[in-house]
Amino acid sequence: MRLATSHRANDVPRVPGFTEDHLPHTILHPSQFRDIWNGEGHSPERELAAAVLDAAASDLRNYRYARRRRRQRMYWQTYQWVQSDSREWPFSFVNVCEFLRLSPAAMREHLLSPSFHARQTDSERQVAEAA
DSSP: OOOOOOOOOTTTBTTTTOOOGGGTTSSHHHHHHHHHHHSOOOHHHHHHHHHHHHHHHHHHSTTOOOOSSSHHHHHHHHHHHHHHHOOTTTTTTHHHHHHTTTHHHHHHHHHHHHHHHHHHOHHHHHHHHOO
């Protein structure tokens, strides 16, 4: 079978007689898959994973000494998420770290260290105490 060349520079080789109309629109272009897999570029998936990790860091920092049950629960749920080694859920701590090319062990140590919580600004501390 001989592959036909594409007219566009970024396109992949095409099989003669097979049109893309047969493919569902949800399939990633090979270059998109390569970028996501290799961690190159800014994809929405990478931004979401970074936002999840950022929210976890914020919850650990802001609600460690919370007085209200809801915020205490948020802290403990985040703490348990960071401590977990589970890979069953796509957004588990280990999966998020590996997707962002971060060491889960180093990130866990950083997020749960006392020095991380001590870096709270005065305004953040006031918000946490009011919680």
